[in-house]
Amino acid sequence: xGKTDNKEVAFFGKIxxxxxxxINNVLATIKESSxxxxxxxxxTEDDTFPHKDRFKKTLNRISGQIKRGNDITxxxxxxxxxxxxxxxxxxxNEVSEQMVLLASRFARLKNVILEAxxxxxxxxxxxHPVALQMALFESIEIILDLITSRGKIIxxxxxxxxKYVVGVHFEDTTPDxxxxxxxxxxxxxxxxxxxxxxxxxxxVETDDSALEILLYLPNFIDK
Amino acid sequence: MDPxxxxxxxxxxxxxxxxxxxxxxxxxxxxxxxxxxxxLRFFDTDLPQVxxxxxxxxxxxxxxxxxxxxxxxxxxxVILLTGHGATKDGIRGxxxxxxxxxxxxxxxxxxxxxxxxAVKSVP
Numbered sequence: 001x002g003k004t005d006n007k008e009v010a011f012f013g014k015i016x017x018x019x020x021x022x023i024n025n026v027l028a029t030i031k032e033s034s035x036x037x038x039x040x041x042x043x044t045e046d047d048t049f050p051h052k053d054r055f056k057k058t059l060n061r062i063s064g065q066i067k068r069g070n071d072i073t074x075x076x077x078x079x080x081x082x083x084x085x086x087x088x089x090x091x092x093n094e095v096s097e098q099m100v101l102l103a104s105r106f107a108r109l110k111n112v113i114l115e116a117x118x119x120x121x122x123x124x125x126x127x128h129p130v131a132l133q134m135a136l137f138e139s140i141e142i143i144l145d146l147i148t149s150r151g152k153i154i155x156x157x158x159x160x161x162x163k164y165v166v167g168v169h170f171e172d173t174t175p176d177x178x179x180x181x182x183x184x185x186x187x188x189x190x191x192x193x194x195x196x197x198x199x200x201x202x203x204v205e206t207d208d209s210a211l212e213i214l215l216y217l218p219n220f221i222d223k
Numbered sequence: 224m225d226p227x228x229x230x231x232x233x234x235x236x237x238x239x240x241x242x243x244x245x246x247x248x249x250x251x252x253x254x255x256x257x258x259x260x261x262x263l264r265f266f267d268t269d270l271p272q273v274x275x276x277x278x279x280x281x282x283x284x285x286x287x288x289x290x291x292x293x294x295x296x297x298x299x300x301v302i303l304l305t306g307h308g309a310t311k312d313g314i315r316g317x318x319x320x321x322x323x324x325x326x327x328x329x330x331x332x333x334x335x336x337x338x339x340x341a342v343k344s345v346p
Contacts, residue, residue, distance in 0.1 A: 021279065021306045025235050028328035032241040035331055039248050070328060077307035 009083045009130055016080035020073045027069050034062045075101045082129040087221050090132065092123035092157030092166055099136045100155060107140070111149040114140065117156040125164050125219045131200050132217070138193040139168040139204075139213045145187060146180045147172050156212075168213040181208045226252040227342060230271035232262040232288065233304065234280045245331055251338070259283025266292055266299075273341050275334070276321075277304040278312050286316060293320045300341035304329065 038059055046052055075098055096116040107114035136155065143153050147170055156167040172180060184190065184206050193213075197204045202217040229251050233239040236257050243253040254269055256262035259282055265271065274292060278285035289301055303316045303324035313324030322341045325334060 024306050024327060025238065029235060029238040029241065031328040032238055032245060032331075036241050036245050036248075039245055043248075066328065074307050 006083070006086070013080045013083040017077055020077040020080060023073050024070070024077075027066055027073065030062070031066045034059055034066065071101070079133070082133060086128045086130065087126050088129055089124055089126050090129050092125065092164065092217075093118050095129070095132060096136065096155040096157045096166060099133060099140070102133075103137055103140050106144060107153060110144055110147070112144060112147055113152040115152065115154045117154050119156070119158045121159075123157045123159050123164060125217055127200055127217060127221050131196055135193060135196045135200060135204075135215055136166065136168070138189055138196060139215065142184055142187045142189045142193065142213065143168065143170045143180075145189070146183050164217045164219050166215045166217070167207075167210070168215070170211055177211050178208060181206055181211060184213060226250050227273065227338065228252045228254070228269070228271045229338060230254045230256065230262065230265055230269070230274045232256045232259070232274065232280075232285070233277040234258060235277070242329075242331075246335075249335065259285070259288040262288050263291055266295065271299075272345075273338055274299060274301045275304060275338075276301055277327075278309065278316065279306055286312070286319070289316055289319055289321055298345055300344055302334070302337050302341060 038056075041049070041052065041055060041059070044052065049055070078098060079102055093116075097118070100114050100116045104114050140153055140155075147153070151170060151172040154169045154171075156169055158165055158167065170177075170180070193204055197215060200217060201221045202215060205214045205216070206212070207214055227250075229246060231239050231243055231246075231253055232255075233242075234257050239255050239257065243255050246253050254265050254271055256265050259280055262274075262276070263283075266274070276285050276288060280288075285303065289303070292299055292301060297320065300322040301316075301320070303313055303321050305313045305324055305326050307326070309326070313321075313326075316324055322344060323337050325337065
């Protein structure tokens with residue numbers, strides 16, 4: 001990623017962050033309006049409102065969707081602020097959880113479950129946040145291209161032997177796991193993932209027995 | 224007991240009028256301002272006991288309104304409203320004398336609890 005790319009990414013980030021604030025204001029107003037309807041309903045006599053229960057159920061559905069919308073905008077906002085500081089300190093646990101939320105739709109379209117495994121302790125490194133998210137997303141995409149429907153992808157951040165790593169593990173419903181693993185490094189997206197990892201000062205490998213793409217990251221990058 | 228007088232300040236008119244109605248249903252007396260200048264006028268003439276102030280407003284920013292209110296009456300409790308990822312702004316506001324901050328969308332019960340705490344905090 002060159003200087004022009006960084007400027008463009010920062011521009012997209014700034015605009016997206018601004019829009020998430022606007023959407024958040026819309027959600028806040030819908031939440032208060034729905035809350036006001038609940039308040040009015042609470043002071044309405046049952047016998048004067050024959051459809052009170054149906055009304056309550058509908059308000060509950062609205063509340064659920066507001067919460068969903070809020071979670072989405074919250075994550076989008078955090079993602080949009082990723083280019084603000086680069087390199088920056090990030091916790092691989094948090095980045096993995098955020099990526100699961102942001103990429104869940106892509107997995108859902110293929111009927112694949114996407115999850116993050118939380119490492120027991122914080123796994124903090126100084127890195128380029130946007131490029132790291134790209135690397136995670138590229139890894140997910142590579143597996144999504146190969147995995148069958150109803151499979152599962154799990155991001156496992158961890159620290160082993162002083163190495164910082166995110167394992168992108170998959171579980172498939174067919175017995176062709178090894179075939180999938182062997183196809184990963186010949187995937188069109190593999191080269192791009194390798195370049196992203198070089199930019200991050202790290203490396204990428206596959207572990208056939210563990211059914212994982214392994215993203216090795218340095219604990220510190222200073223450029 | 225007289226109702227607690229709250230000044231709500233937010234440029235999102237639909238949001239602030241609906242929130243005001245909800246607080247009124249719970250026995251609060253509510254004043255509404257949709258910009259910083261109007262907020263300072265109400266602050267001067269209507270003497271609210273607590274202020275709920277949005278930080279992100281066009282014109283006079285919430286932070287500037289906070290500073291001016293505190294310069295007039297340093298004891299007035301102010302609860303700030305912030306957006307996503309604006310924890311730093313909330314903390315900065317508290318360093319400038321705000322009582323606390325809440326992230327939008329807010330929870331009405333949490334706001335009421337903070338309003339009560341804010342009033343109790345005034346010596």
